[in-house]
Structure formats: structure tokens, C-alpha cells
Amino acid sequence: MRLLGFVFPISCALCAPLAQGGAAPQFVWQGQVDGIAILHLQGQRLTVQIQQGEPVERQQFHFSDALPDIRQKVRVEVLEGRGYVHVIDQPSVENHYTLAVAIEDRQPGSAFYSIALYWDASSNGFERGAPKTDKVTWSGRVDHAVVINCQGKSCVSTSEQGAQHGAPVADEHFKFSKPLPDRDTEVRLEGQDGRGEIRLIEQPRERNHYTARVSIRDPGAGASDYAFTLVWNRASGKDPGPIPEPAGRGFLWTGKVDGRVRVAVQGGASFSEVLEGAPIVGQQGQMFRPLPARSDVAPVIRKLQGRGQVAIVESPSEKNNYRLVFEIDDPEPGADDYEVELDW
Numbered sequence: 001m002r003l004l005g006f007v008f009p010i011s012c013a014l015c016a017p018l019a020q021g022g023a024a025p026q027f028v029w030q031g032q033v034d035g036i037a038i039l040h041l042q043g044q045r046l047t048v049q050i051q052q053g054e055p056v057e058r059q060q061f062h063f064s065d066a067l068p069d070i071r072q073k074v075r076v077e078v079l080e081g082r083g084y085v086h087v088i089d090q091p092s093v094e095n096h097y098t099l100a101v102a103i104e105d106r107q108p109g110s111a112f113y114s115i116a117l118y119w120d121a122s123s124n125g126f127e128r129g130a131p132k133t134d135k136v137t138w139s140g141r142v143d144h145a146v147v148i149n150c151q152g153k154s155c156v157s158t159s160e161q162g163a164q165h166g167a168p169v170a171d172e173h174f175k176f177s178k179p180l181p182d183r184d185t186e187v188r189l190e191g192q193d194g195r196g197e198i199r200l201i202e203q204p205r206e207r208n209h210y211t212a213r214v215s216i217r218d219p220g221a222g223a224s225d226y227a228f229t230l231v232w233n234r235a236s237g238k239d240p241g242p243i244p245e246p247a248g249r250g251f252l253w254t255g256k257v258d259g260r261v262r263v264a265v266q267g268g269a270s271f272s273e274v275l276e277g278a279p280i281v282g283q284q285g286q287m288f289r290p291l292p293a294r295s296d297v298a299p300v301i302r303k304l305q306g307r308g309q310v311a312i313v314e315s316p317s318e319k320n321n322y323r324l325v326f327e328i329d330d331p332e333p334g335a336d337d338y339e340v341e342l343d344w
Contacts, residue, residue: 024064025077025116031059033081033103034110038088041067041099041117051102054110065121069097069137069229070191074119076101081113093139093193093227132234135190136180139227140172142194142218147201150230151211153179160215170223178234180204180212184294187212187232194218194226207293207322250291250299251342255283257306257328258335262313265291265342266323275327278335291344293322299344301326306338 029039029046035053039046044066048056067074071092078085082105089100099119105111138148138155145160146169155174180187181204189200194216202213216226251265259277263270268290272280291297295317303310307330314325324344330336 023118026065026067026119026121027061027063027117028115029059029061029117030080030112030114032057032110033083033105033113035105037103039099039101039103041101042097043067043069053105057110058112065119067091067097067099067119068121068191069227070120071097071193072120074099074117077116077118079114079116081105081115082107082111083113085113085115093225096139133231134176134178134234135229135231136174136176137191137227137229138172138174138214139193139225141170141223142196142216142226143167143170143223145215145217148214148216148228149211150174150180150214151204151209152182160217167223180210180232181235182210183235185210185212185232187230189214189228190231191227191229193228195220195224196226198226198228200230205293206295206318248343249288249341250344251288252286253284253338253340253342255338256281256335257308257330257338259330261328261330262325263328263340264314264323264325266321267291267293277330281335291316291322291324295322297324297344299324299342302341302343304339304341306330306340307332307336308338310338310340 027041033056036051037056038049038051040049044063046061073090074087076085076087084104086102088102089095091097091099103113136150136155140157146157147160149156149158153176157169157172184206185204187203189198192198196216196218199215201215202208204210204212212230214228218224251270253263257280260275261272261280262275263272268287270285272283274280297316299312299315301310301312309329310326312324312326314320314323316322316324324342328338328340
């Protein structure tokens, strides 16, 4: 048994006539076969295994799209050849998403073969006009329940909180096309493969140090193979980054103040304390939208009613767990009614 590896491209003149009958194939191949040759495809790499007979001659091939890391059925079309051509192994997590196609020429002498392969390349993000994407592919053997934490260019598996059984993930592998960015990113879960449940449970955000988290729950006895792909749109060189949401009313506070008061807003909640003077009377806080857990929020404070001063003393950041704090200072004798608006 002999293995021949090939990675060189060829002229696309080989694939020109194949597009006339309909959709263009993702891969085309031709060569002179005498015996049994098996084509192994993974990504954009081809390896030829000679199972019986002589080495392939006059070989040429062309990839229009890489074979994605997802389970799917690939279709083969024989354009020329006298023998039997068939798919013997479809891409799956068990074979590391490798396709195997057998060309069996059992008659005396060699014969010329030309074949075309068709697969779904949409997860590669190569469609014309579509945004360029990056991805991370992960695979491993899971027993019970785990969470896969992907950050930067690394993925780490941990037992799911509350899980009482199961062993650590075995045979864990991951591959990044590019590191996950250090910015708020929308990732999507594709190419799920496994007998249990695979869910995206957390998007990369500043509050979680830009970590994407995927939950895997395996219901069966013993460990089983799992795989998934996380895909995100790549920022172009002209991309200025995330566009901040337009400022709008976020929170309205009212109350009667005699002295100095501090009010803190975090998420969808607020709480206050008296720093100097009498207790607050008739206090109310109305939340119009939660305060985002981001440090790029630019809050604006407006005093709608009251004789004293209002000011933001703390803006949201990772250090203060994304809390916004403002103070009301009423230095004159007696209490006064205040109405304070926060926009973000």
C-alpha cells in the first residue's frame, strides 16, 4: 500500500467545462488509474492511496472550496472512466472530517478518469460578497457535562457547574484560523456533531474577558465524540470597530434630599446611601434600559429639578464591576426635591 501526498494547484482550465451543466463542483480530479486508488480529502489537502496496482499517472486536481469541518454527505459525479467510483467514507468527527473516494479500475491496463465532487461549502464563508469570517473548530470525547471556554487562541474545558459525574474531556483538539478578538464579538455555533446537546451559552464580552462558552451535555453511558465550530465575522482594515448605541434615557431618579446623597446603578438595579444630612424622602428610581456591562459606555447626567449640584463620580469599568455612581449635593438648609436623568 502506497500513499502519495499532493498539495499543488493546477490551471482552472480543468474545471471550466464542469460548470456548464449547472452548479460548479467544489473539487475536480483527473488521472490515469490502473488498479484501485483512494483519494483522501481534508480541508484543501489531497492524499492518494494506492491500494492495488500501479501509481496514478497524469494526475491533476483543483479545489474551488475547502472541505469544511462539518458532517455532511458529499456527492461524486463521474465525468469519464470505465470502472467503479464511489465514496467510501463521508467526513465526520470520527475521521477528522476526511473524505475518502475509491476509484476501482479492475480491467486490464490503465484507464483515464475524470471526476467532480460536490459539497456544502457555505460554512467556509467564501461566498462572493459575503463578509470574511474566522473560526475555531473543537473536538473531544465528553462524558456527562462540560463547558468549553474559548478565548484568544486557546480553548479550555471545565466541568459544568453542578455536574456530579463524568470524567475530564479526552482527546481534546482545537484549531483557530485566527485568535478570537479582544472586543465584543458575535459568534455563531455551526457544524455541531455528537449524540447529545451542544449549546452556545455565552458570547465574548468585556465582562467575561472576551470568552465564548459552549455547553456540551452527553446523556448516554460512557464518553462519546463531540465536535463544533464557532464562526465570527472578521473586522476589515477599514472597520472602526463596534458602533456605540445612540445615547438615550436609561434611568430617572427622584427624591427629596437634605445634604449629600450617593446613587449607584448597576445592570437593571439601583441603590442609594446618605453621605451627609437627613434621610431621603419619597425616593424613586425608574429604569428604562439596563446599564451595559461595558467600559466604553459614555453616560451623561442631567439635573431636571433641584437647587444643588449633581455629578457622576464613577463611570462603568471592569474594576468597579461596571457600576455607574452619581452624587447629589444639596448644601442649603432644609430639603429640596430633585429629579435626575441618566442617559447612556
